[in-house]
Amino acid sequence: MDQTNATLARLEATIAARRSADPDASYVARLHAKGLGKIAQKVGEEGVETVIAALSGSADELVGEAADLVFHLMVLLGARDVPFARVLAELDRREGLSGLAEKAARPRD
Numbered sequence: 409m410d411q412t413n414a415t416l417a418r419l420e421a422t423i424a425a426r427r428s429a430d431p432d433a434s435y436v437a438r439l440h441a442k443g444l445g446k447i448a449q450k451v452g453e454e455g456v457e458t459v460i461a462a463l464s465g466s467a468d469e470l471v472g473e474a475a476d477l478v479f480h481l482m483v484l485l486g487a488r489d490v491p492f493a494r495v496l497a498e499l500d501r502r503e504g505l506s507g508l509a510e511k512a513a514r515p516r517d
């Protein structure tokens with residue numbers, strides 16, 4: 409397993425373990441206590457903050473916001489019982505398929 413996948417696998421396992429923790433002691437548990445809607449909202453907020461950092465922040469700020477976004481996305485996937493491996497497998501499936509070619513092959517409305 410390469411470094412990227414090892415980091416994500418560790419984070420996924422930590423998130424799964426913290427879901428049922430005390431919400432007073434765990435941010436992951438607190439998010440789950442607030443429900444799927446709150447988790448999804450956080451992903452949206454972190455996405456917007458990542459965009460702002462990309463357009464007007466430093467590289468360090470962009471790294472920080474991107475980490476927040478990936479973390480909250482992993483919490484969201486876990487809340488829906490979707491293993492991150494499925495996302496990686498989907499990216500693998502798309503490997504080598506140009507985004508332009510994929511779009512051109514879509515059925516027209």
Ligand SMILES: N=c1c2ncn([C@@H]3O[C@H](COP(=O)(O)OP(=O)(O)OP(=O)(O)O)[C@@H](O)[C@H]3O)c2ncn1[C@@H]1O[C@H](COP(=O)(O)O)[C@@H](O)[C@H]1O
Pocket residue numbers: 419422423426433434435436437475476479
């Ligand atoms: N990677 C992260 C991570 N990244 C960001 N965050 C938290 O995500 C939150 C995002 O910041 P915000 O200001 O948007 O949050 P907020 O003020 O609570 O937001 P609102 O209540 O206003 O919606 C902060 O509380 C950050 O500390 C994280 N919290 C946890 N982890 C990982 O998850 C593990 C388990 O964490 P706990 O569940 O807290 O033990 C940790 O050991 C880490 O590995």
